[in-house]
Amino acid sequence: MDSFTRKKGKERAQDTESVDNPFIVRFKAPANETEEERIRRVRAFADAQKVSKQIDENLAESKKKIDRRKKAMKILLLGQAESGKSAVLKNFRMAFTPHQFQKERGVWKTIVQLNLIGSVKTILNALENNDSSEDLLSSITITPPQTPPTDDPVKRNHRKLHLRLSPLLSVETNVNKMLSVDAVASKDICVRAGSGWKSKLGFRDSTRSSFESMELPTHSQSANQEDLSRMLAASKDDIIQLWGDPEIQELLWSREIYLSSMPGFFLDEVARIAAPDYEPTDCDIVRARVRTVGVEEHHLIAETVANKGSEFYIADVGGSRGSRWTWVPYFDDVQAILFLAPLAFNQMLEEDPRVNRLEDTLMIWREICANVLLADCNIIVFFNKKDILQKTLESGVQVNRFVPSYGDQPNDVPSVTKYFKDRFKAYHKRLSPKPRAFISHETSAIDTHSTIALVIAVHDGIIRNNLQRSDML
Ligand SMILES: Nc1nc2c(ncn2[C@@H]2O[C@H](COP(=O)(O)OP(=O)(O)OP(=O)(O)O)[C@@H](O)[C@H]2O)c(=O)[nH]1
Numbered sequence: 001m002d003s004f005t006r007k008k009g010k011e012r013a014q015d016t017e018s019v020d021n022p023f024i025v026r027f028k029a030p031a032n033e034t035e036e037e038r039i040r041r042v043r044a045f046a047d048a049q050k051v052s053k054q055i056d057e058n059l060a061e062s063k064k065k066i067d068r069r070k071k072a073m074k075i076l077l078l079g080q081a082e083s084g085k086s087a088v089l090k091n092f093r094m095a096f097t098p099h100q101f102q103k104e105r106g107v108w109k110t111i112v113q114l115n116l117i118g119s120v121k122t123i124l125n126a127l128e129n130n131d132s133s134e135d136l137l138s139s140i141t142i143t144p145p146q147t148p149p150t151d152d153p154v155k156r157n158h159r160k161l162h163l164r165l166s167p168l169l170s171v172e173t174n175v176n177k178m179l180s181v182d183a184v185a186s187k188d189i190c191v192r193a194g195s196g197w198k199s200k201l202g203f204r205d206s207t208r209s210s211f212e213s214m215e216l217p218t219h220s221q222s223a224n225q226e227d228l229s230r231m232l233a234a235s236k237d238d239i240i241q242l243w244g245d246p247e248i249q250e251l252l253w254s255r256e257i258y259l260s261s262m263p264g265f266f267l268d269e270v271a272r273i274a275a276p277d278y279e280p281t282d283c284d285i286v287r288a289r290v291r292t293v294g295v296e297e298h299h300l301i302a303e304t305v306a307n308k309g310s311e312f313y314i315a316d317v318g319g320s321r322g323s324r325w326t327w328v329p330y331f332d333d334v335q336a337i338l339f340l341a342p343l344a345f346n347q348m349l350e351e352d353p354r355v356n357r358l359e360d361t362l363m364i365w366r367e368i369c370a371n372v373l374l375a376d377c378n379i380i381v382f383f384n385k386k387d388i389l390q391k392t393l394e395s396g397v398q399v400n401r402f403v404p405s406y407g408d409q410p411n412d413v414p415s416v417t418k419y420f421k422d423r424f425k426a427y428h429k430r431l432s433p434k435p436r437a438f439i440s441h442e443t444s445a446i447d448t449h450s451t452i453a454l455v456i457a458v459h460d461g462i463i464r465n466n467l468q469r470s471d472m473l
Pocket residue numbers: 079080081082083084085086087088263264265286287288289290291292293317318319320340384385386387388443444445446447
């Protein structure tokens with residue numbers, strides 16, 4: 001007699017209690033049950049119990065997570081695409097969870113390599129379009145040029161380079177496929193939040209709970225990454241030759257393709273990055289470009305002595321126009337918004353080249369300031385990309401050509417930064433539903449040294465502010 005059948009008498013006694021319990025009712029022994037039916041029923045009951053236990057455990061884990069989340073600090077990174085939100089997030093992670101971040105180095109190695117090959121593709125595409133006089137914006141191709149042989153030795157050399165680099169581009173295509181890179185018309189690597197792209201590149205996230213799925217890289221995925229490193233090492237000299245070619249520089253210039261000012265630019269460091277033993281530095285990682293699509297939420301449990309164990313959630317959103325509708329659900333319980341405003345006055349949006357970046361940022365800023373859901377939220381502005389502003393002004397670009405209201409104010413970094421700050425401050429004062437302090441910092445998120453110090457100070461400031469608000473000080 002099995003334990004289930006032995007409990008029959010007891011079960012009967014509990015019948016009144018369990019009459020409402022569908023689980024017990026479902027597995028009650030029917031009258032005239034055969035031995036075979038009984039075995040099947042007992043087995044089904046054991047299976048159901050196992051599933052039920054698993055569900056209870058998951059619910060308990062979810063509840064724990066909800067409770068933890070309630071207590072933790074919640075930060076939201078906002079701003080247009082390419083404003084530097086993900087770069088600031090990386091600085092946060094380096095500051096508070098350096099060990100965890102260290103484990104991701106392999107992922108960033110592959111991304112830096114892909115960024116580098118992306119620049120190579122842009123050059124080859126420009127060359128090919130030049131040859132065939134096709135529109136520059138036609139899709140990027142990995143096929144070698146099909147045009148007939150030429151007597152021009154420069155062109156012949158370019159074609160040879162293109163042919164020799166084709167296998168590298170094929171391997172790159174395989175890695176992009178593996179990452180399910182979105183085939184949107186973008187020059188960037190676009191991976192969807194929650195798609196597990198980092199685990200496909202070999203990163204094991206130990207902060208994830210046991211019931212969250214975590215894909216491990218398959219053998220072929222790891223092989224793809226190895227192929228990429230091998231092919232890059234083998235193509236190193238060709239890439240150096242391609243990038244150093246004065247004819248090509250001239251062509252890129254004439255086509256207004258300014259590679260060195262594009263995100264994810266690594267062509268000046270090919271020798272280091274294509275080396276077989278290449279390991280990305282912190283600066284490489286912050287400069288690596290992956291476009292955020294959707295919202296990536298990161299749960300950080302501080303590892304550093306000063307803040308050990310303190311928990312916070314940082315949501316890093318996709319900033320392109322098509323992604324902004326995904327931001328609103330995160331307004332609900334956020335305590336601080338870090339708003340990234342790039343100090344860019346002479347650039348247009350990639351998704352709409354008619355719209356100036358500064359005007360777009362100001363439009364988002366007005367909406368955030370006026371939002372009643374965010375009335376009690378700390379908002380901190382990072383006027384980012386100060387290094388780029390410096391270079392732009394040094395190259396002689398006049399602000400008033402792009403922003404007529406700038407007038408004849410000096411064309412220097414302090415004056416331009418003040419102009420930005422005053423405009424943001426004025427909207428903040430006018431549109432905030434309740435009075436609140438305007439807090440801002442000037443940053444260059446790729447300067448990890450100063451940005452790490454800043455994010456630690458900002459984190460401490462948010463805690464102090466929240467404590468003051470809850471009258472605990
Ligand atoms: N030179 C320079 N580059 C920066 C700075 N901040 C960010 N970048 C680079 O600009 C590119 C875009 O930065 P991201 O952090 O990916 O931008 P994002 O706001 O997350 O963009 P989306 O994910 O598209 O919304 C990356 O290659 C960064 O390394 C900066 O202060 N100076």
